[in-house]
Amino acid sequence: MxxxxxxxxxxxxxxxxxxxxxxxxxxxxxxxxxxxxxxxxxxxxxxxxxxxxxxxxxxxxxxxxxxxxxxxxxxxxxxxxxxxHSPGAVVTELQARLLQGLTAMLPTEDALWVAEELSQRFGLPFWQFTLSATDANRAALRIARAVTGRPKVLVFHGCYHGTVDEAFVALEGGIPRSRKGNLGPPVDPLLTTKVVEWNDPQALEGALAEKDVAAVLTEPVLTNVGIVHPAPGFLEMLRSLTRKYGTLLVLDETHTLCAGPGGCTARFHLEPDLLTLGKALGSGVPIGAYGLSREVAEAYAELLRGPHADTAGVGGTLAANAFSLRAARLTLERVLxxxxxxxxxxxxxxxxxxxxxxxxxxxxxxxxxxxxxxxxxxxxxxxxxxxxxxxxxxxxxxxxxxxxxxxxxxxxxxxxxxxxxxxxxxxxxxxxxxxxxxxxxxxxx
CATH class of the missing domain: 3.90.1150.10 (Aspartate Aminotransferase, domain 1)
Structure with missing residues (x-):
């Protein structure tokens, strides 16, 4: 042209x-x-x-x-x-919630309903809530490192997972680098993260074989650089290799929820160890969520026993607030x-x-x-x-x-x-x- x-x-x-x-x-x-x-x-x-x-x-x-x-x-x-924007099936009842209190650091029945619904849709039995998908991803990575005892995370070139520090890496001429525009990273992300190309099982296995990767964090279909689908058999290979090398698989379905009520996880019959969601879950009201397999949830619960749950680096004062959970329940029940x-x-x-x-x-x-x-x-x-x-x-x-x-x-x-x-x-x-x-x-x- x-x-x-x-x-x-x-x-x-x-x-x-x-x-x-x-x-x-x-x-x-x-x-x-x-x-x-x-x-x-x-x-x-x-x-x-x-x-x-x-x-x-x-x-x-x-x-x-x-x-x-x-x-x-x-x-x-x-x-x-x-x-x-502002779907009527959600907004009308949310207006009533405004008069009933927004946040009190107490659980609501809506939290239980949303967890049960997400369990049915995605197949993971346990759920926790945040205020964004970024927060959910951060929590998932902390849990993965705590459960596995390993320090590193693996992501794919071109990925996007919010403002998670570990995800700000890229390949330049095949060489891992801190991603361009990465503003004030606390440490060089190459110390925390490995990065390989999507749809490259050989590079993936090479990175996992050192057995220092706590989790692979990925979308089931890349969306941040245009939609990049997995090659036939790649997701199955990803799941097989993570299990082979003792690495947890974290699927970020924030964007790929567009694939259906249970995202790509249900559509492609995937079996992640952890799964993160955000954005659309509350019809625009800030909320995020992460699901855990039974094995990960039990190990996580054991680590939280004692008086230090509030200083573990996971959660927040406004997380799981009554207003966001009511929005999520109405969204799942009536819109999505x-x-x-x-x-x-x-x-x-x-x-x-x-x-x-x-x-x-x-x-x-x-x-x-x-x-x-x-x-x-x-x-x-x-x-x-x-x-x-x-x-x-x-x-x-x-x-x-x-x-x-x-x-x-x-x-x-x-x-x-x-x-x-x-x-x-x-x-x-x-x-x-x-x-x-x-x-x-x-x-x-």
């Missing part, structure tokens, strides 16, 4: 964005005085425009900015609003149901088919990948097999151009890469509108 033309088109979309959003621009300028980078959370700087949009309201699968523009929302808070997931997957199939048709008609060397109701397109001919290939499929001009072209015409995708997520509130008309606009973007190129 003509890179000069893409640059010109991108500048045009940036100019259109600035003209359309004077109030957001004014707020962004004002924010420079009190918010580092002009945003309350660093990742908000990753949007493709010259400044971020400021939110007015969000409902269902739509959001509106402070300039009055309404968008079809396929970002859904990067999975946090996979239920759709079998029927909802079936509909979301059908919409994902429709989204994928629409984008593939445009790519095929234009003869472009791009591809589309899907997991349940999650769909992404990358700018390489075939689906990536590992993190390196997926990262090579991202484009510093095409990524922001596609994002801004759609945004300026009323469709919001994730800012990090072109991911679209379906919710129970998403409609076929919304999916078709994206396909129409995607075709226009391709034609302009």
């Amino acid at each position: 003509d890179r000069v033309r893409i640059e010109r088109l991108l500048r045009r979309e940036q100019e259109v964005f600035a003209r359309r959003n004077p109030r957001s621009q004014a707020l962004a300028q004002r924010a420079q005085s009190h918010l580092p980078g002009g945003v309350p959370m660093p990742w908000m700087t990753r949007y493709a425009g010259p400044f971020p949009l400021f939110l007015s309201w969000a409902q269902g699968a739509r959001v509106q900015d402070v300039d009055g523009h309404t968008y079809l929302d396929f970002a859904l808070g990067d999975t946090g609003a996979m239920t759709g 149901t079998e029927e909802s997931f079936a509909r979301m997957e059908a919409l994902g199939e429709r989204f994928q088919a629409g984008v593939e048709a445009v790519i095929r008609q234009a003869g472009l060397p791009w591809h589309v990948t899907r997991l349940g109701g999650r769909v992404e397109y990358l700018f390489r001919p075939e689906a990536a097999e590992n993190g390196t290939q997926a990262l090579e499929g991202q484009d510093p001009l095409l990524d922001p151009f596609i994002h801004l072209f759609l945004l300026n015409r009323g469709v919001l995708l994730t800012p990090f890469h072109n991911m679209a997520l379906m919710s129970p509130a998403t409609t076929e008309a919304m999916v078709d509108r994206h396909t129409e606009l995607f075709a226009e973007a391709v034609a302009s190129l």
Whole structure:
């Protein structure tokens, strides 16, 4: 493609964005005085425009900015609003919970109900709760090191597990390195972590054979660098090798919950030792959770006997609060149901088919990948097999151009890469509108 033309088109979309959003621009300028980078959370700087949009309201699968523009929302808070924004089946009863107390450091019946439901969906009998998936991952790794007596963690290149220090490693030319942008790590993560390529069983076995790895922390399908599926037999090999070398397997299903009510664990009949969740579990209310096998839970409980449970480095004052657990119960009971997931997957199939048709008609060397109701397109001919290939499929001009072209015409995708997520509130008309606009973007190129 003509890179000069893409640059010109991108500048045009940036100019259109600035003209359309004077109030957001004014707020962004004002924010420079009190918010580092002009945003309350660093990742908000990753949007493709010259400044971020400021939110007015969000409902269902739509959001509106402070300039009055309404968008079809396929970002859904990067999975946090996979239920759709403020689903009525949850919000109405949550309002009642507001009058009944939010947190008291006492268990509620909702906590037991959610644990029982998650046990049924994912097959792990014991559960604990946090305020985020990051917290859940941190707790899982602490427990794994305590139970195994081993110091190290293994992750896959291109992974993402929140702000867990051990996960900030990457491969550069096949050499492990602290990940670019890793801000103020407490220690060099190479001291705590091994990293190998996804779908490379030989490298995986080589890393585990030294028997110093407490846990492999991974998604069952990589999602942070585009959707990278496991090769046939790789997950079975992963489970076999972790058992062979005495390493615990921790599956992070925060994003891959889109695969169904029990995520990939139920869909692919996986058997993790620990499993972590977050984001969508509470319809946007902060919550995380981690499940434990019976063997791990019993060993963990034994370690916590005595007066030191509150200083073990696991948990927090607001974890398992009454409000978050009520939100999780209502979400699981009324929103993230079998029927909802079936509909979301059908919409994902429709989204994928629409984008593939445009790519095929234009003869472009791009591809589309899907997991349940999650769909992404990358700018390489075939689906990536590992993190390196997926990262090579991202484009510093095409990524922001596609994002801004759609945004300026009323469709919001994730800012990090072109991911679209379906919710129970998403409609076929919304999916078709994206396909129409995607075709226009391709034609302009």
